Amino acid sequence: QKTSEDSIKISPDQTPAAPGEKVIYKVGVDIPYQPFSMLDDEGNPTGFDVESIEWIAEDQGFSVEFKTIAWDGAIPALQSGSIDIIISGMTITPERAEKINFSTPYWTVNQAVIAMDDSDATVDELMAGELTIGTHRGCTAAIWIDQNLVETGIMPEENLKLYDNPPLAVADLINGRVDTVMYDSTVIYDIIEGKPVKKIGLVETNEQFGIAVRKSDPELLEKINTGLENLMESPKWDEMIEKYRMK
Ligand code: ARG
Known part of the structure; x- marks a missing residue:
């Protein structure tokens, strides 16, 4: 009852x-x-x-x-x-x-920057607006790049390529369509496992989930x-x- x-x-x-x-x-x-x-x-x-x-x-x-x-x-x-x-x-x-x-x-993440194993792309070049970069539409990496590189006039807007999900950004990196990808560290480390891709830097955004x-x-x-x-x-x-x- x-x-x-x-x-x-x-x-x-x-x-x-x-x-x-x-x-x-x-x-x-x-x-x-x-x-x-x-x-x-x-x-x-x-x-x-x-x-x-x-x-x-x-x-x-x-x-x-x-x-x-x-x-x-x-x-x-x-x-x-x-x-x-x-x-x-x-x-x-x-x-x-x-x-x-x-x-x-x-959980806490930072923004990891990756490039192909055989690439000589550097984070300094990225921060100088000289490289293309891919990431997930609407995510904190996209917001960071927009605020720090695009809105400041350092990087041309067309250098930023937005994807519907993070594996698509990595796939385009491997296909040679972007020089770098920036994304939540824990996630990007998982996606690139076993792929010919390396981490070239970390932006310490110290993000809390x-x-x-x-x-x-x-x-x-x-x-x-x-x-x-x-x-x-x-x-x-x-x-x-x-x-x-x-x-
Ligand atoms: N941490 C990032 C953000 O808050 C990306 C999260 C994306 N999450 C997802 N399930 N696709 O924007």
Whole structure:
């Protein structure tokens, strides 16, 4: 026999769950962004971020359903309610934090610059605007290059090439269509493994990743922060770092 205490409190944005049933939150992930979010052999989302939010949901008594999103549409999708949570290696920035709320940080990256093994491209040449560079549309690397190299007039705008996902940028590097690629260090190290590509430098942007929710969902944010803290203290955290060979 269920009592009213069994019913789960939900925030006004979500569909009410029947008493005793868990609320389902729609989680937006942008794929491929290995090792944080990618597809397994059956086509299901997997990765560090995917497993993290599944663990947090279990810990905090809610359910999750994954929806794939385009990176530059992630924040609008959250604001419009087509998703309730973003976990997708999202860097916490002051501009984004004006629109959405972030959890406590769970991972840090810098911007790694890569070139072909046999290339003599240098970061000095890149910073002087003499090379072409590829990256993922809408990401913090694109914003950094825009603000520091394009808007300052150092680099011609056409030297910056934007791609729909990070592996496409690396593929164009290998095809000789760009001189360099800049991207989140943990992700680019994973993508270039086994490829004839080397790191030529690191821009220390010291970016913190956070899980995002709508500003109108403070209770969900609290659950996520508690679950995240529990996760980071549990053995599961180090197991995942090992499993996904996080660098
Ligand atoms: N950290 C970068 C940013 O916040 C890139 C994240 C891209 N994430 C993804 N799942 N594709 O802009």
